[in-house]
Amino acid sequence: MKVGYGVYPLQEMELKFGRHTLRIVKESEVFRYIRESKDGRVEKVLASREGKIAVNPVEPVNLPKNVTNYLEINFKNTLLIEPGHRKTFFTTFPVEIGVFTTGKGDIELIDVFSNVNLKYSLYGDPRNGVVCRYWESELYTNLPERNPLEEGIMRISIRNNFGEWVEVSRAVFNVYLMKIYYSDEMVFSNAEMEILSKVSAETKFLMDTMRDGMRKSVEVFTPRKVPVVTKRFFMEWGV
């Protein structure tokens, strides 16, 4: 039984991801994808002669079903940052694991699952706000160690462009353009937050990886919409 993210040839195999077990079983001309956990069983038939299976962390807004593209990370320890100062911290973010199949043509998402609790929240008011995947994390100054099957590490550079001290207790991101990198030891994403006032900021994801050799995840969300997907999210209902 293998443990770990990666790209595998489509063949009989068994993979263990926390409390989830993935199996690919060959049956005459087709493959059967089976995921079992204490929560239940997911089974799908893959009609492909030859292809690959990619298992990697994906944007954490797919479960139990996708209702939003936003992720809110609430800092357990509030940050007070002086005017003009920039500081890089580390936070954690929830990991959702996506299983993709590739063959001739496009890449297709088969399944998404997670080993952590799911919770959502509203950022802003019910009329104009956005529903977000909710996550609480410490603001670490050093790289924390986390189980890559449960939590990812986000490096976040916070810069105070406002002329006064600002209290920062959360960061909200649009997961479009979220780049996730993974290795056997770590799931990683890189972000930036620019504080514009006492109650507003802009966040965006960066493309840099943490270490050489980390693989880039296949993304569930890509900017397919016609209106230009801004690379930044404007936090206008408080930081």
Added chain:
Amino acid sequence: MIDLLGVKIYGDVTIGNFLIAIFIISFGVFLAKVLTTNLRRTLGDRIEKNQRELVLKVVYYIIVLVAFLTALPFLGLNPSGLLVAGGITGIVLGFASQSVVSNFISGIFILWEKPVKIGDQISVAGISGYVEDIGIMSTIVRTYDGLYVRIPNNTLFTSEITNLTGNVARRFEYVIGIRYSDDVDRAVEIIRGVIEKEPFALKNPAPAIFVNDLGDSSVNIVVRIWSPVQVWYDVKMALLSRIKEELEKNGIEIPFPQRVIWFANEPEMKHRRGE
């Protein structure tokens, strides 16, 4: 054949002119349909369905209007002349088509103001359901029991519209009665625990759980939960039974209505029974 085409129908309009006019209008409609079909395919799910349908309608009607105006001279009608000749005819037609115009204008205002979008769940003029289409003249609603209802835009525009899915989140409420002998704080803690486990019971705004009423037979706890609008009804349906199960598992019961009756002459009755 040429002679036949040259036969005058009325005024200077010949059969040939008439056929050309029909051809232009038909071609315009054909072109509009082809273009909107391709545009629908191209846009796909890249923009919201509501906006996409609006764009398609505008494109369709503009092409048809241009074709119609192009065909008018072949029918012996000069559009600029029509403007001059409007006068009384226009007023008469205006009165005759009052409801049509009213629906049309209302349709434009609805598309402009956007109180509802395609896919929204609305309640208007006693009708509740999903908005299937917003036309220039009327709006189509599919009721929850699958009926097709056409609401004239004038009715829609002048009625009080409740858009059930207009905001990103909405609140629902339960009233849960427990016995007077049960521990209220423990019950609140259990209910909070169940809500915490539900992903779509929003963390913020936080759920409110409090004793609202000391009823005849039960202590009534009000539970208010916010949920994303796309899933609020699913959450509402699922959570109450989970709360009931969890309360019962912990020995907290939801009582039946009951009344304790004390007889005024009870001591005397007991005495007669020799107690």
